[in-house]
Amino acid sequence: MSTSKKTEVKLELLLGTRVVDVNGERVGHIEEVLADRDGDELLVTHYLVGRYALFERFSIYHVGIGLLRYLGARGASAKPHRIPWDKMDLSDPEHPRLNCTVDELKSR
């Protein structure tokens, strides 16, 4: 896949990048990273990948989602994907990729 392996990835640059799954299918954009404290370390557990790129783009993501829900949209459709750290391949940080399919995520 990628030629060089970066060990240091900048979180601020990951934000907003598009994520595709193992088949190259669009999943969404990285919006948030979840981490848990473990002793002296802070370990990444999940990536939130959202589908409302337009909201995110105009900084109205949360308001937009809130409005959608308020207007009766289903909770599931507005919710971002919650991707476990081991399913996200960041060897090329500019093109993050899942090492599974979107359907596999849903079935979990």
Next chain:
Amino acid sequence: MKAHYFLVRDLLDNQLVDRDKRNLGKIDGIALHVAQGKQTRVTHLESGALILARRLGPRWERIAAFMTRHFGVRKNPVFRVPWSKVTKTGIDIHIDIDGVKSDAFAWEHWLDDHLIGRLPLAHEHIKED
């Protein structure tokens, strides 16, 4: 310190505060260590114009790189704090270092030595409470 973090909400862009409650800049960037087979972890909190400019796009990054190369006064253009130095998190992120001696204050010192401090009345200014 809490156990679960939303890195963007809780850390990125929040205020860095040293042990004497001085402002050391915002957290402009967060460095993650990614390695195959090992859980990704947060290694450093970063602060610096270069990091900020990069978030705005390649052109701004080039401008910032040029500026820091020619006019920078910091030893290292990016001020990095290891995660292990973090003592308290909340709206502000407290770290256990002496800010005045750190690189985060390089510009403060430079301006004070070369410009602000040389102007009349700069030091009699105001009595501290």
Next chain:
Amino acid sequence: MWGHTFESQKCRTEGLTPLLWGHTFDSTKNPNQRPDPRSARHMHCVDLMRRLWAIAIAFTLACSKQDDSEKLRKSIDSWSATLQLVADARLKNEVRKGFALKTIEAAVDDLERQTAKTTDDRATRLIGVAAKLRQAVEADDRASIAKARGELVR
């Protein structure tokens, strides 16, 4: 209504900047940079903005032409009344000489600027009276100030 929406994460706007800065990064030019999947939509927005601006400017130009003479007429009335007020105040010693002179200067300056391209009899006449008033104020000649003030009313 919005309170609960903040429980998840911070809003992000990485994508907003290129829109606001215009064409600051055309990432297709440099193969080392990441291609922006949103650039097509971005271009569309910029295009739309340009069109809106063009319409606004055209509209502006259309509106600005027609009322130039009307504007000058109003301006002459306005300065004429201003000079009367200043002359009265000077006669009653309510304003200092320096202020009266500066106001007369401002009147002449503003009128000359507006009639630089066109000629207007009323404007020329008003500038003439202003010059008389100015001389009278400078000389502290109360009779002449009153006379010039009288000419302003006509």
Next chain:
Amino acid sequence: MKKFLQVALGVVTGIGGFLEVGSIATAAEAGASFKYALLWAIALGTICLIFLVEMTGRLAAISKHAVADAVRERLGFPFAVIPRTAEIIVNIMVIGAEIGGVCLALKFMTGIEVRVWAIPVTLLIWLTIWAGTLDFIEDATSILGLASIAFVVAAVKMHPDVHAALRGLVPSSPHQDAAHYWYIAVGILGATISPYMFHFYGSGAIEDKWGEDSLGANRITAVLGMSFGAVMSMAVLVCAALVLAPRSIEVARYEQAALVLIPALGRWGLPLFAATLGVCCFGAAMEVSLATAYMTAQTLGWNWGENKKPDKEARFAMTYVIMLLLGGTLLLTGIDPLKLTMLAMALTAVILPLIVLPFVLLLNDQTYVHEHTNGPIGNTVVIVTLVLASIVAIVTIPLEIMGGG
């Protein structure tokens, strides 16, 4: 007793700090061109301002963070940089206009040209910020600013038509010259809802160490202070409506605005106008420069504070010095101070939503204000007004620049 003093000071700040070159110029133009018809714009702007100032104070008291801090932390740098850059640009123009106001006041009293005064006035403003404390700056400008009561005295002395004035509080569309009418309307909104006020007020609250117990005082200060301030602005408009409008004098130069007090106050009219203009603009120039330094420091996470030693906050001090220099330079280019003022105020109206909408979001965020979140009425009034003002401003600015000249 301390609470009472805090409120009293707040009210005085409102009265003295409210008037500045922008509100004087826009109110005078409005009164001269449209009589009482634009009084509503001052009222509407003030209602918005009351909500917004209260929000700023509440955010500062509960979270100990100012608006610029919270916007950066909550919405991220790529967003924060947009409103802050816009503000810096507009603030340079506003500082230029305020310094211009001081110079004009001096010109009215001495007859010496504005350009001659620009450098000494800029230096004097710098020196006052440099050598003064926050309390000194607040108190001095507030108390000296009380000279603006002259406008209220003059307005009352001339017996305005109260019914006509009350009718002016209801928005109406103009009979003629619609573009100019709306341009002045957004100018008034921009002058009334000055963004620098939020940074100044919020940062001042943090410097004064407000806590949760200050919320009541904060509310009273916002309502009373801003309302009294609005009365001053309205008095300027009424004076212009009574003195200039009947003579069909339009305000093309500040000299014409300076005449409004003379019929009522005689030989005191001009000195009082000059004193009000000079003092208010002097205060505002300091406040805008400091506000820019506050917001820059807060966005980038520097140390800040007018009450700290400058060797611990050299970058903060540097920022206001640069702002003053740029503002002063702008004036030296020979730009017409009145046009600069009107443009700066209208541009303020354009960028207002960008500045204010985020902090409507913040004031609904419990991380920052705990249980003291906004009510729906405040949110709605503020958002609707500002978005409308911004749209009107975007339409009228090109019209005015090219048509109104």
